[in-house]
Amino acid sequence: MKSKNEWMQSVYAPATQKFPERKYNFKNLSDMEPEPIYTADDLKDWDAERDLGYPGEYPYTRGVQPSVYRGKLWTMRMFAGFGSAEQTNERFHALLRAGQTGLSTAFDLPTLMGYDSDHPFSKGEVGKCGVxxxxxxxxxxxxxxxxxxxxTTSMTINSPANAVWAMYIANAQKQGKDLGQVGGTIQNDILKEFIAQKEFIYPPAPSVKLVIDTFEWGPRIVPKWNFISVSGYHIREA
Known part of the structure; x- marks a missing residue:
């Protein structure tokens, strides 16, 4: 089998002479220009056990599930939320009956900004674009x-994420559920709000402290929960 350099010289170079590479910026989102091809020759000081590993084990390059999707499919959840809690609850049940395997909650703008529905600033926005x-x-x-x-429930909320999550946990407790078995995700990605969506309430330092509080408390009480969902595409699109 040819080495990478041999292939570049004997196959790739003649091909690019016939059809020159387009004058285009091939850099990726990390501002790095990828090679035309990658082979084992590019692996420097590479150890399969250390750097690749097995599915379900660190460093998780093959995924976090040992059987990948042969056993457990990914969760299918439609982003949903509008009007009142009653209306969205009805929608949630309809989605679950239709075969959805998880929930994804959209909150209205006042909720995202930490305002009650009867606050003057909420006028005209209650129940729109979310519940x-x-x-x-x-x-x-x-x-x-x-x-x-x-x-499992995903909640797309950031500034008041800890308060809304506390309500969700309190509701589970009132139902008599074992919090160790409660699963879901809060977006809780406050830094992107300062750059992109602008739905922040407090300055950066105390905002980040609230996020860290969920990291410190959550794993001890609600270990199956995901305490942040980094929304990088918001920053990219902004």
């Missing part, structure tokens, strides 16, 4: 009839 959640009572209605230990 209005102002209290634990709203959260209880939103997930009524849904077992938080059987259905």
């Amino acid at each position: 209005a959640v102002s209290s634990l009572a709203d959260m209880e209605i939103l997930f009524q009839g849904i077992d938080p230990t059987q259905v």
Whole structure:
């Protein structure tokens, strides 16, 4: 088998003489220009056990699930939320009946900004682009009839993420559920709000402290939860 350099000289070079490479910036999002091809010759000081490993084990280059998708499929969840907690709860149940395997919650702008629905700043925005959640009572209605230990829930919220997550956990406790079996995700990615979406409430330092608080508390109490979902594409698109 040819080495990479032999292939570059004997095959790639003649091909690019016939069809020259386009005058185009081939750099990736990391501002690095990729090689035309990568082979084992590019692996420097590479150890398969250390750098590749097995599925389900560190460094997770083959995924976090040992059987990948042969056993457990990825969770299928449609982003949903509008109007009142009652209306969105009805939608959640319809989606689950249709075969959805998880929930993804969209909150309205007042909720995302930490305002109650009856605050003057909320006028005209309540229940639009997401569901209005102002209290634990709203959260209880939103997930009524849904077992938080059987259905994982993603919540797309950042500035008040810890407060909304606390409501979700309190609701699970009121249902008598084992918090060790409650799973889901809060976006909780506050830094991208300062750069992209602009839905921040507090200055950067205390905002990040609130995120870190969830990291410190969560694994001890709700170990199956994902405490952040980094939204890099928001920054890229901004």
